[in-house]
Amino acid sequence: MRAPLNRRVFVVGYAAATPLGRHFDTTWQKAMRGEAGFRKVTRCKVDCQCDVVGEIPDWNPLAEEFASEKDVYNWNASFVLLTVAVCKDALEDAGIEMTPEIAPRTASLIGSALNGHDAYRAAVEALDTLGPNRVSPYLLPNLCGNLPAGKAGMLLGFQGLNFSPQGACASGNHAIGVGARLIRDGDQDFVLAGGVDTPILPEIIHGFANMGATIKIKEGDRAQGDLSRASRPFSADRKGFVLSEGAGVVVLASEDAVKTHGLVPRAEVLGIGWTSDAYHFTKPNPPTIIKAMRDALADADISATDVDYVNAHGTSTPRGDSTEANCLREVFGPNLENTPVSSNKSMLGHTLGASAAIEAALTIEGMQRGVILPTVNHLQDPALSDIDVVPNEARKANVEISLSNSFGFGGTNCCVVFRGT
Numbered sequence: 194m195r196a197p198l199n200r201r202v203f204v205v206g207y208a209a210a211t212p213l214g215r216h217f218d219t220t221w222q223k224a225m226r227g228e229a230g231f232r233k234v235t236r237c238k239v240d241c242q243c244d245v246v247g248e249i250p251d252w253n254p255l256a257e258e259f260a261s262e263k264d265v266y267n268w269n270a271s272f273v274l275l276t277v278a279v280c281k282d283a284l285e286d287a288g289i290e291m292t293p294e295i296a297p298r299t300a301s302l303i304g305s306a307l308n309g310h311d312a313y314r315a316a317v318e319a320l321d322t323l324g325p326n327r328v329s330p331y332l333l334p335n336l337c338g339n340l341p342a343g344k345a346g347m348l349l350g351f352q353g354l355n356f357s358p359q360g361a362c363a364s365g366n367h368a369i370g371v372g373a374r375l376i377r378d379g380d381q382d383f384v385l386a387g388g389v390d391t392p393i394l395p396e397i398i399h400g401f402a403n404m405g406a407t408i409k410i411k412e413g414d415r416a417q418g419d420l421s422r423a424s425r426p427f428s429a430d431r432k433g434f435v436l437s438e439g440a441g442v443v444v445l446a447s448e449d450a451v452k453t454h455g456l457v458p459r460a461e462v463l464g465i466g467w468t469s470d471a472y473h474f475t476k477p478n479p480p481t482i483i484k485a486m487r488d489a490l491a492d493a494d495i496s497a498t499d500v501d502y503v504n505a506h507g508t509s510t511p512r513g514d515s516t517e518a519n520c521l522r523e524v525f526g527p528n529l530e531n532t533p534v535s536s537n538k539s540m541l542g543h544t545l546g547a548s549a550a551i552e553a554a555l556t557i558e559g560m561q562r563g564v565i566l567p568t569v570n571h572l573q574d575p576a577l578s579d580i581d582v583v584p585n586e587a588r589k590a591n592v593e594i595s596l597s598n599s600f601g602f603g604g605t606n607c608c609v610v611f612r613g614t
Contacts, residue, residue, distance in 0.1 A: 198379035202372075203451055203458035203614065206287025206444040207554035208279045211541050212247030212437050216282065220541075220551075221558055225587050227569045229421035229540045231435055236393040242409035243402035245416070245423045246393055247437025247542035254278070259348050267331045268344065270309025271391040275440050276341030277348055280385050283442040284349060288456060289383065291350035295454075298382035299351035301342035302372050303442065304364025306546035306601070307392050308357075309335040314394060341389055353381050361601030362506075362543070364388040365441060365550030366609050370465040372445050382450040387442035387550035401436055404475070406510065408433035424543075425570035426507035426536035427514050427582045434508040437542030441550030443557075460557040463594070463610040464493025470604025477516045478604060479523070485606040486524045489596065493610040497525045500532060500610075502565055502590070504556045504597040505582075507536025508543055517598065518577050533590065535568045535583040549599035553609065560592045560613035 212230030213220040223230070234246045254260045254274040259281070268274050280301065289295065312335035319327040334340050338357035346355055354375065360367035365388035372384030392398075401407045408416070408423050409432065416422040424435040451458055466489030470478035490497060506517055521529055537552050544551060559565055564587050571584035593613050600606045 197377060200377050200379065201448040202376045202462040203446055203448060204443050204460045204462065204557055205446045205451060205456045205458055206283050207442060207557065208282030208286055209439065209441040209551045209554050210249050210252060210275060210279055211439045211544065211551055212249060213540060215249055215251055217554060221555065224537065224540050224555065224566050225564065227540070227567050227586060229424065229569060231420045231423050231542060233420070234393060234398065237395045239395050239398045241399055241402045242411060243398060243407040245408065245410060245420050245435060247435055248393060249438055268335060269315055269329065270312035270335035272305060272309060272389045273335065273341045273344050275391060276303050276389045277345045279440040279442050280345040281349060283385060283444050287444040289444065295383065296350050296352045298353055300353035300372065300375055300381040301346055301351055301355045301385045302358055302368040303342040304358040304360055304368045304388040304546045305338055306361045306364060306390050307397065308338050310397065311391060311394055312336060351385070360605045360607060361603055362545050363549055363599040363601035363605050363607040364546035365548060365553065366597065366599040366607035367467065368550065369443060369462065369553060369609055370467060370607055373462040373465060376445055376447045382447050384445040385442050386445055387440065388546040388548070389440035390545035390547050391438045392436060392545055393438050398436060406433055407436050422570045424509045424539050426505065426509040426539050426568055427518065427574060427577050427580065428570060429572045429574040431509045431511055431514060433510055434538065435542030437544045439541065439544035439547040439551055441547050441554055443550055443553055458614040459561055460611045460613050463612045464489045465609055466492060467607045470606065472604050474603055477513060477600060479516055479520050481604070482516070482520045482600060482606050483523050485608045486520065486596065486598065489608040489610050495594065495610070498528050500594050500596050501592040502595045503532060503534040504552050504595060505534050505536045506598045506600050507538055507568065509538060515576065518580055521580070530579055530581065533565050533581050533583050533588070535566055537566060539569045549597065549607070553597055556595050556597050557611060560595060560611065563589055563591055565590045565592065
């Protein structure tokens, strides 16, 4: 095998669809105002108290210029066409046009935690009510994890490596990490890296509810009269995450490709740290989480004191937030009191495999604009009083280096260090 080229890797564009908006700009503006994108579920019917979710407002694939009625009918796993839309937006944001030179050197790595479960649900219903001949011949492609990126490539023209990093809720960071390595080593010049999940289905909602992972809004809860308060990471009364749908894609490019094509770098991917807990399928394991953060800092060749901001995994679960806080204390020591730590999931909910990529884009946008997004709905937890969670309002700050954390079911952890440009 040839020696790696050791090229620097930059983020040159990004896009997202979230519960705050179909496009990244809308998401950013609402997040700046501290708005949260939660409502009673409309995509399906459920019978539980975990019926507050984050749905992408006004998402209609038929409104996209690339999607015909036939496309929407055949590609009934909603994560497929959503990925195409966000990849298209991300390339436009980066200012990249697929040419015969660029296309073979452009990879697409779009991760997902759940893949096309909605298509499978539709097939089961068709089989039960209409018979075997009514099961869609597109069922298997709709279930394939690589199909969203593959379909995007078919419509947008990129021809490099295409696969889906399946890292549960850390999938987006895994995509960024693998993509950065591909560019660093010289295998690709560009990578669309991100994640997508569309989990607003009754079985998924009830499964998370029965697990005790999502918030049950009971009588007297402060979110009962205001659903925007349902997600409250690091807050004294956090009770579980809000399940959300979304997609996020960041466009990575090598330093020489940036110069050759006149692109504008937004941030540099400075370091990656990834570990496996080898512990439990849902409970986090502090030693391996700590190692993931320290490995990311070591890969970036920096120390914890160099980090200006941490975008936390921060799901709003009692155990998860406390564990992440303890791990941050171990990594940052006394300096943690001077390091802002906020959670975008307070406004977006948990978009599963999409979350890390969306949070990376929001982190980098904040570095560009000199803003740290807040952790909204915050009530001080005495056990976490030493941590500055940027409560309730966005803050002006000059951030040069950020650490973005992401952890997933199965004990998979991935942390990424970004440096502003």
